[in-house]
Amino acid sequence: MQLQNSTTEIGSPNPETTILPLSELMGAEVIGLNLREPLTNALKTEIYNAFLKYQLLVFRDQDLNKEEQVAFTEQFGELEKHTLTNKGASDSPFVHIVTNLDVNGRPTGKVKSTLWHSDKSFREARSMATLLHAKTLPPDGGDTCFANMYAAYEGLSEKVKRDLAKLNVVHSWELSRENINRTLSQKEIDDAPPMVHPLVRVHPDTNRKCLFLG
Known part of the structure; x- marks a missing residue:
């Protein structure tokens, strides 16, 4: 993953994915992911690290049913x-x-x-x-x-x-x-x-x- 508006690269298995900070205080948009697809361990780590840094992550244009939402979420822990x-x-x-x-x-x-x-x-x-x-x-x-x-x-x-x-x-x-x-x-x-x-x-x-x- 790359950190938008910065030359710092967050070493990612998916170079098409970027993180765009939404404000100086908190929040970032994760661009380039299809949440219906299973995440690799490396990508899960990158998303979690971004969550720790920004506290709020936005994934736009995702059309998930209940089962797909549950499947994505439980990749990060017990529900x-x-x-x-x-x-x-x-x-x-x-x-x-x-x-x-x-x-x-x-x-x-x-x-x-x-x-x-x-x-x-x-x-x-x-x-x-x-x-x-x-x-x-x-x-x-x-x-x-x-x-x-x-x-x-x-x-x-x-x-x-x-x-x-x-x-x-x-x-x-x-x-x-x-x-x-x-x-x-x-x-x-x-x-x-x-x-x-x-x-x-x-x-x-x-x-x-x-x-x-x-």
Whole structure:
């Protein structure tokens, strides 16, 4: 792979693939891959390293069905089911469908989430990543925003960093649902009890520190 706008080459088995940084803060576009095709070990390593560097990767013009999305994602690790269930995922439990349309395809007017969050933060084992596959998008973005929590931590003073290192945070699935006026069933509450995590976490592969909350 090559790093766009740089003479630095990231030694890749696929010279047709490039990585285009999307901003100085985070995010990069991976160009030249067909996600339907299995990845070589070397290419998986290159993609994962790019993910570690940029935190957010974009693969445009990919038309995957559920099985193909699962097949691509599980090349990077064991998959986990979403806590919620939905009608459209009965044939593929690892795919969680997010939509603002009802069963007849009409807009519901409901807002799915307006809260900053880290996916599955209420689990003991924290998720490595979430893979989103957009099927239908509005002409101007989709109002899904991402924050660089490494940069948030690194921008703090040394004193604040020392203070935050002493703190833990309670991550509650139940409270997050209450914030959007949704009451969980007892089964859902039992399946996802509150979990305590350090406010400052260290990435196991890079040893880089970030804030873990939301």
